[in-house]
Structures are given as C-alpha cells and as structure tokens.
Amino acid sequence: MEEVEKVKALCRELGEEHLVRAVDSFVSLQKELSSKKGEDFINIAILGFIEGILVSLSRKYEDEKISGILEEVKAKRAELEEKFKKPRVPLFENP
Numbered sequence: 775m776e777e778v779e780k781v782k783a784l785c786r787e788l789g790e791e792h793l794v795r796a797v798d799s800f801v802s803l804q805k806e807l808s809s810k811k812g813e814d815f816i817n818i819a820i821l822g823f824i825e826g827i828l829v830s831l832s833r834k835y836e837d838e839k840i841s842g843i844l845e846e847v848k849a850k851r852a853e854l855e856e857k858f859k860k861p862r863v864p865l866f867e868n869p
Contacts, residue, residue, distance in 0.1 A: 778797060778801060780843050818851055828840055
C-alpha cells in the first residue's frame with residue numbers, strides 16, 4: 775500500500791524508527807486477518823492506524839509533508855469507507 779510506504783519513509787526521515795516497526799507489525803497482523811474480514815476492511819484499519827500516527831507526528835513536528843500525507847490518507851480512507859455505508863432508506867415517500 776503506497777500510503778504505508780510514504781508514512782514509513784517519513785518516520786525514517788524524522789528519526790522515528792520505532793514507528794516504522796509499529797507500522798510493520800500492525801500491517802502484518804492485519805494482513806493475517808484479510809481472508810476473514812476482506813481486503814478493503816483491512817485497508818481501512820491500516821489507513822486509520824497510520825492516520826493516527828500522522829496526527830501524532832503533526833503535533834510533534836511542524837512539517838508540511840506530514841499534512842500532505844495525512845490528507846491523502848484521510849481521503850483514501852473515506853473513499854473505502856463509502857463502500858461499507860448502508861444507503862439511507864427514506865422514511866416517507868413523496869406522493
């Protein structure tokens with residue numbers, strides 16, 4: 775997943791190697807569950823995890839690169855989440 779690689783590269787650039795290991799561990803764990811839950815569902819979980827990391831990094835560092843990747847991740851996650859939303863059923867039908 776491209777976003778994961780961007781976040782890992784950013785963490786390395788910032789000297790946050792422990793976060794790279796955390797991302798790798800989380801992704802490995804989630805990939806093991808993909809056969810049970812479905813790939814899109816797992817990707818949403820991964821994107822949510824790296825979004826949290828990016829929010830934490832944005833509070834610690836003032837770097838526009840963090841903001842840019844964060845916006846990409848949010849957009850991708852929102853796009854995938856749309857697949858899981860149930861359509862709204864109208865309560866009243868117009869005559």
